[in-house]
Amino acid sequence: xxxxxxxxxVTLMGEGATVPFIARYRKEKTGxxxxxxxxxxxxxxxxxxxxxxxxxxxxxxxxxxxxxxxxLSRAVQNAATKVExxxxxxxxxxxxxxxxxxxxxxxxxxxxxxxxxxxxxDPEAEAARFVDAGKGVEDVKAALxxxxxxxxxxxxxxxxLVGNLREFLxxxxxxxxxxxxxxxxxxxxxxxxxxxRQRIRELPSHRALALLRGRNEGVLDLEIDVPTEDxxxxxxxxxxxxxxxMESRGRAADKWLAEAVRLAWKARLHVSLSGDCSARSKDHxxxxxxxxxxxxxxxxxxxxxxxxxxxxxxxxxxxxGVKVAVVDATGKLVETExxxxxxxxxxxxxxxxxxxxxxMRHKVELIAxxxxxxxxxTDKLAAELIGKLPExxxxxxxxxxxxxxxxxxxxxxxxxxxxxxxxxxxxxSIARRLQDPLAELVKIEPKAIGVxxxxxxxxxxxxxxxxxxxxxxxxxxxxVDVNTASAPLLxxxxxxxxxxxxxxxxxxxxxxxFKTRAALKKVPRLGPKAFEQAAGFLRIMNGSNPLDASAxxxxxxxxxxxxxxxxxxxxxxLIGDRAFLKTLKPAQFANxxxxxxTVTDILAELEKPxxxxxxxxKTATFQEGVEKISxxxxxxxxxxxxxxxxxxxxxxxxxxxxxxxxxxSELSDRFVKDPREVVxxxxxxxxxxxxxxxxxxxIALTMKSGSIDRAANNNAPRPQGGAPARGPQSASPxxxxxxxxxxxAALRRxxxxx
Numbered sequence: 001x002x003x004x005x006x007x008x009x010v011t012l013m014g015e016g017a018t019v020p021f022i023a024r025y026r027k028e029k030t031g032x033x034x035x036x037x038x039x040x041x042x043x044x045x046x047x048x049x050x051x052x053x054x055x056x057x058x059x060x061x062x063x064x065x066x067x068x069x070x071x072l073s074r075a076v077q078n079a080a081t082k083v084e085x086x087x088x089x090x091x092x093x094x095x096x097x098x099x100x101x102x103x104x105x106x107x108x109x110x111x112x113x114x115x116x117x118x119x120x121x122d123p124e125a126e127a128a129r130f131v132d133a134g135k136g137v138e139d140v141k142a143a144l145x146x147x148x149x150x151x152x153x154x155x156x157x158x159x160x161l162v163g164n165l166r167e168f169l170x171x172x173x174x175x176x177x178x179x180x181x182x183x184x185x186x187x188x189x190x191x192x193x194x195x196x197r198q199r200i201r202e203l204p205s206h207r208a209l210a211l212l213r214g215r216n217e218g219v220l221d222l223e224i225d226v227p228t229e230d231x232x233x234x235x236x237x238x239x240x241x242x243x244x245x246m247e248s249r250g251r252a253a254d255k256w257l258a259e260a261v262r263l264a265w266k267a268r269l270h271v272s273l274s275g276d277c278s279a280r281s282k283d284h285x286x287x288x289x290x291x292x293x294x295x296x297x298x299x300x301x302x303x304x305x306x307x308x309x310x311x312x313x314x315x316x317x318x319x320x321g322v323k324v325a326v327v328d329a330t331g332k333l334v335e336t337e338x339x340x341x342x343x344x345x346x347x348x349x350x351x352x353x354x355x356x357x358x359x360m361r362h363k364v365e366l367i368a369x370x371x372x373x374x375x376x377x378t379d380k381l382a383a384e385l386i387g388k389l390p391e392x393x394x395x396x397x398x399x400x401x402x403x404x405x406x407x408x409x410x411x412x413x414x415x416x417x418x419x420x421x422x423x424x425x426x427x428x429s430i431a432r433r434l435q436d437p438l439a440e441l442v443k444i445e446p447k448a449i450g451v452x453x454x455x456x457x458x459x460x461x462x463x464x465x466x467x468x469x470x471x472x473x474x475x476x477x478x479x480v481d482v483n484t485a486s487a488p489l490l491x492x493x494x495x496x497x498x499x500x501x502x503x504x505x506x507x508x509x510x511x512x513x514f515k516t517r518a519a520l521k522k523v524p525r526l527g528p529k530a531f532e533q534a535a536g537f538l539r540i541m542n543g544s545n546p547l548d549a550s551a552x553x554x555x556x557x558x559x560x561x562x563x564x565x566x567x568x569x570x571x572x573x574l575i576g577d578r579a580f581l582k583t584l585k586p587a588q589f590a591n592x593x594x595x596x597x598t599v600t601d602i603l604a605e606l607e608k609p610x611x612x613x614x615x616x617x618k619t620a621t622f623q624e625g626v627e628k629i630s631x632x633x634x635x636x637x638x639x640x641x642x643x644x645x646x647x648x649x650x651x652x653x654x655x656x657x658x659x660x661x662x663x664x665s666e667l668s669d670r671f672v673k674d675p676r677e678v679v680x681x682x683x684x685x686x687x688x689x690x691x692x693x694x695x696x697x698x699i700a701l702t703m704k705s706g707s708i709d710r711a712a713n714n715n716a717p718r719p720q721g722g723a724p725a726r727g728p729q730s731a732s733p734x735x736x737x738x739x740x741x742x743x744x745a746a747l748r749r750x751x752x753x754x
Contacts, residue, residue, distance in 0.1 A: 001041075005031040009041055018494040019469070020476035021533045025553050027597040035473050051082055058089045067092060075159075083166075083276070087159040100153035103146030106135040111147040112154075116244065119253040148260045154244075155264040161243040162269070165236055169273050170280065172226045172235075175200045177211055180221055187219030189696075200224055200281055205288030205647050208281045209454040216457075224274040236265050286458040288647055293452035293463065294470045296645055299681040300451055301474040304617040305436040306397070309365040312358060313431025314382065315401065315423075316374040318342045322381070324355065325427035326362050330484065331435055333417065334362055336424045341381050342374055348381070353746035355385050359392050361751065367394055368434035370401035370426070376627040376655055388743050397434055397619045398655070400643065402450035404429045407443055412488060438478055438614075442471055443488045451644050451681055475537075477613055479551060482520070482538040483513040495533025500526055514540055517548045539610055546572050550609035552602055559594050559602055578607045620684040622655030629656050629694055636689040640701075642679045650679045652687055652701055660699030662687060667703050678703075 008029045012022050019042060023035040033041070059076055062068045072088075079085035103109070111130050115123055127143035137143050155161065179187065179194040193214055198207070214220035228234050240261045241247070248254050308329040315323040324337040335358060339351035358364065367382045369375055375398065382396040407413050408425040417425055433440040446467035447455050455463060475492040482490070482504065490501035500523070507523045508514065517535050520526060526534075532555070540548035547557055563584065564571045574581065586599040594602075620641045626632065632654075640654040650667065651659040662685075667678045679685060691700040 001033065001037065002031065005033055006041060009033055009038060010045060013042065013045070016529060016533075018472070018533055020473060020494045020537065024476075024551070024601075025536055025555075025598070027601070028595040032597055039469055039473075047082075051079075051085065054082060054085060055079065058085060058092075061094070062089070062092045065092060084159075084163065087162050090159065090162075091157040098153060099146070099149035102136075103149050106137050106146060107132070108137065108143060108146040109150055111143060112150040115147065115253045115256065116151065116246075119246070119249075119251040119257060122252045123256045144256065148256070148263070151257075151260045152264040152268060155240055155261065156268045156272075158243065161240065162273070164243075165239060165269060166273050166276055168236065168239065169224065169226060170201055170277050173200050173224050173277060174198060174227060175203060175211065175222060175224050175278075175281070177214065177220045177222050180219055183219045187214065187217065190214040190217075190219050193220055200277055203281055203285075205285040205292075206454070208285035209289060209457050212278075212282060212285075213454065213457055222278070224277050225270070234265060236269070237261050240265060240269075283459075285454075286462060289452065289454055289458045290463050290466045292646055293447075293455055294466045295676060296451035296681040297446055297449060297467055297470050298474055299645075300400075300449065301438045301441055301471065302478070302614050303437045303682040304615045305438070305612075306366055306434045306617050308435065310363055311366040311368055311431040311435055312355070312362075312364045313399075313427040313429070313434075314367065314369045314378055315404065315427040315430055316370055316372055316378040318374050319344060320423065321345075322351065322374070322378055323424050323427040324358065325424055325431055326358055326364060327428060327431045327435070328362070329435075331432050331439070333420070333428050336420060336427070338424070342377055349743075349746055351381060352385055352388065352743060353750040355381070356389055356743070356747045357750035359385070359389060359394065360747070364392065364394065366434060367396040368399045368431050369396060370404065370430045371398050371653060372401050373657070375657070376622070379622065379655075395619070398622065398641070398653070399430050399434050400450075400653075401426065401430055403441070403444040403448040404433075406445065406448040410443070412443055438474060439486065439489050442475065442492055443486070446471060479537055479539050479610060479612075481541055483508065483541065493534050493537050495530045500530060515543050516540060516545055517543075517554055541610075546575055546609070550575075551605045552609075556594055556598065556602055559589055559591075559599060560606070563589055575606050575609050581607050618684060626655060629658050629692065629697060629699065632656060632689050632692045632699060634689050634691060637686065638689065639684065639686055642681055642683040642685060645675050645679060645681055647675070650675050652685060654687065654699075654701075656699075658697050658699060660687065660689070660701040662701045662703050666690070666701065669705055 008026075008031070009022060012026055012029065017026065019035055019038045022030060023033065023038055027033075030038075055076060059068065059073065062072065062076070075088050076085065079088055108130055111127060114126055115121060123144055124140050127140045127147070130143045130147075131137050131139055137146065174197055176197040177193045177195075179190070184191075184194070190210070190213075193211055196211075203211075211220060211222060215222050226235060237258075241258075244261075246254075246257050246261070248258055310329055311327055313325045313327070315325075317323065319342075321338040321340040322342075324339060325333060326335045328334050337354055337358060339347070339354050341348045341351035367385075369379055369382060379396065379398065382394075386392075386394045386396060404426040407429045408422050413422075413425045413429075417428065420428070429440060429443075441449060447463060452463075471492055472494070475489065476494050480489055480493055487498065487501040487505045490496055490504055491498045493501075496504075503524050503526065504520070514520060517538060517540055520535065520538065521528075521531055536551055536553035539550075543549065545557075547554075547560060552560060560571055560574070564574060566589070567574070567580075567584075569580075581603050584603060586596045586603060589599050590596045620639045622640070623636075623638050626636070626638065638654045640652040640660070642650050643653045643659050644651040647664075649661050649663040651661055653659050662679075664672055664675050667675055672678055685703060687701040687703055689699065690702050692698075
C-alpha cells in the first residue's frame with residue numbers, strides 16, 4: 001500500500017468518514033483500498049495514536065523529575081512499540097520506596113559501584129566502610145544486602161538488556177504445564193495439559209487460551225523458561241554478566257556479583273519476562289481468536305435469508321413447554337402459544353392440533369425450530385405436523401438459537417413486545433432469524449451469538465471493536481430497506497447511530513414511508529454529513545426514483561443521468577439491461593469527481609440493482625433416530641450444519657445437542673492450512689462419524705471423500721440396538737399420534753376454541 005493511499009484514508013477517517021463509505025464510494029482517493037485493508041489501517045492508527053499519547057506522558061513525567069537528557073529524549077522519541085517505551089521509562093516511573101531506594105538513601109550506591117568496577121576488592125572489607133547505624137546500616141551483611149538491591153534494580157531497569165532477554169526467552173523458551181495436586185478430577189477437561197510442554201512462540205492460539213483458562217481456573221500450573229542442562233548455569237545469567245562487563249574469574253567480589261545476577265534473574269527478570277511472554281502469547285492468541293470469531297460472525301450474518309414468508313418459530317423446552325410464535329411475511333408478530341408435547345404433560349396430540357390450527361389460520365410456510373434442549377423431539381413434532389398437513393406445503397428448518405435468550409430479556413425486546421412474556425420472545429427471534437438472519441442478529445450483542453473460540457477469555461475491548469466492525473461491514477454490504485428496517489438495524493448503517501436510527505423510525509411512523517432518499521434530509525438531526533455517509537446504503541423500494549433502490553450514491557446520480565443522455569435511453573430502461581451496459585466504456589463517463597473505478601461500480605450496480613450478496617437459502621436434513629450422542633456409531637454418514645470454524649477445524653451440528661469436530665486434517669483429501677478454505681459457518685455438509693466419546697461428550701467427524709464414499713456405498717448404519725431408523729410417526733410418545741379423523745377433530749376444536 002502506497003504512502004499516499006494511507007494518507008488519503010487517514011484524512012477521510014479524520015473527516016468522519018466510515019470504513020464502508022470509504023471502501024465503496026472513495027476508491028479514487030484511496031487507490032481502491034478495500035474494507036479489510038481499511039480496518040487494519042484503522043486498527044494500526046489507533047495503536048500509534050495511543051503510543052503517541054503515552055510517549056507524551058512519559059516525556060512530561062521524566063522532564064518534571066529534571067532527568068530528561070537529550071539522549072534520553074531521543075530514546076523515548078524513537079521507541080517503536082509500547083513495550084519498548086515502557087522499558088525505557090521503567091527507571092523513571094514513580095513507584096513506592098524500594099529496597100534499592102532505601103539503600104541509596106543510606107549511602108550504599110558507592111559500594112555497589114566499587115564492587116562492580118573492581119571485583120578484586122574484598123566485599124566484606126569494602127562494606128565495613130559503609131556500616132552506619134545512624135543510617136540504618138547495622139553491619140556488613142546489611143551493607144552488602146543494600147548494595148545488592150541496588151545492583152539488582154539496575155539490572156532490571158536496563159532497557160537494552162531487558163529487551164534482549166525478553167526476545168531470548170520468547171525465541172528459546174518453552175511453556176510447561178502441570179496439574180495442580182488434587183484437581184485431576186475437577187479439571188478433567190484440561191487432561192491434555194496435565195503434563196505438557198511446547199516452545200512458546202510455536203504455541204497455537206487455541207492451545208494458549210486453553211492453558212491460560214486452565215491456570216485461571218486453578219487447575220494448571222504454568223512455567224515459561226529456557227531449558228538448561230543438568231549442572232549448567234542458566235544461559236540468561238551469562239547475558240546479564242556480559243551486559244554489565246562482569247566475568248567469573250575467581251576474584252574476591254566475583255561470587256558476590258554472580259549471586260546478585262542470579263537473584264536478579266530468578267526473583268525479578270524471570271518473573272516479569274515470563275509474564276511479558278505470556279502476555280505476548282495471549283495477545284497473539286487473542287488476535288487469532290478474534291479473527292476466527294469475526295470471520296464466523298460474518299458468515300453467520302451473511303447467511304442465506306429464507307425471505308418474506310410466514311414463519312412459525314418453535315423454542316423447544318421440556319417441562320416449561322414449547323414456546324410458539326407466528327410472524328407474518330414482514331416479521332410482524334401475529335400470534336403466540338405454548339404447547340406441552342413432552343414430559344411431564346406429554347400432550348402430543350393437543351400440541352399437534354394447536355400447531356395445525358396456527359398453520360391453517362395464518363397460512364404458515366416455514367417452521368423454524370431452535371436447536372437447544374428438546375430440539376430433536378420438537379423436530380419430530382414438526383415432521384408429524386407436516387405429514388398431516390400436506391396441502392400446507394410446510395418446510396421445517398433447525399435454527400441456531402444462540403443469543404435468543406439474551407435478546408428475550410433485553411430492553412429492546414421489552415420495547416418491541418411489552419405485552420409478550422419473556423419466554424415467548426425467544427420464539428419470535430427464532431422465527432425472524434430464519435426470515436432474515438442479519439436483520440434479527442444485529443439486535444443481539446455480537447459475542448452472545450456464540451460462534452467464537454474462547455470468546456470470554458480474550459481481550460473484550462478488542463473483541464467488541466472487531467465484532468462491531470464486522471456487523472457494520474455486513475449490514476452495509478447488504479444494504480437496508482429504510483421503510484421496513486428496525487432501529488437496531490438502521491443504527492448499524494454507515495453514518496447513523498442509535499439516535500438517528502430512532503429518529504428515522506419515528507419520522508417514518510408519523511409521516512408514512514419514505515418516497516425518496518432525499519426525504520431523509522427532513523429527519524431531525526440527520527445532517528449533510530450523516531446523509532452523505534448513509535444514503536448509498538439505504539434503499540427506497542418502489543420509490544419515485546429507481547436509483548434509490550440501488551447502491552448508486554445520490555452524489556453520483558449525475559453520472560447515471562449523463563449515461564442516460566449519452567445513450568438516449570431513460571434511466572429506468574438502463575437498469576437490468578446487462579447486455580447493453582456491458583457495451584459501455586467506464587472511461588467515457590468518468591470526470592474529475594468520479595473516476596473509472598466509481599463509474600465501473602455504477603455500471604455493475606445498474607446490471608443488478610440492490611442485489612443481495614447473500615447466498616441462496618438451503619437447509620440440512622438430520623437423520624431420523626439420531627437424537628443424542630449415544631445414538632452415534634462410527635461409520636454413520638450424516639448431514640449437518642457448520643456452527644463454528646476454528647484454527648484447528650470445524651464444528652458441525654448433526655442433531656444430537658453436541659457439535660462434532662471435523663479436525664483440520666479431516667476436512668479434505670488435500671492439505672488444508674486454513675479451515676475456512678473448505679467450510680464456513682452455516683454451510684450444509686456431509687460427514688462421517690469417526691469416533692464417539694460419550695463420557696467426554698466428544699464427537700470426531702471426517703469430511704474426507706474416501707470415507708464418505710465408503711459410508712454412502714454401504715447400507716445406512718442403523719441407530720443403537722440395530723433397530724431400523726424410526727420415522728416421525730413411530731417416534732411419537734406412547735400416547736401415539738391420533739388417526740387422521742381424530743387429528744381433524746382435534747384441529748377443528750383448536751380452531752373453534754380460538
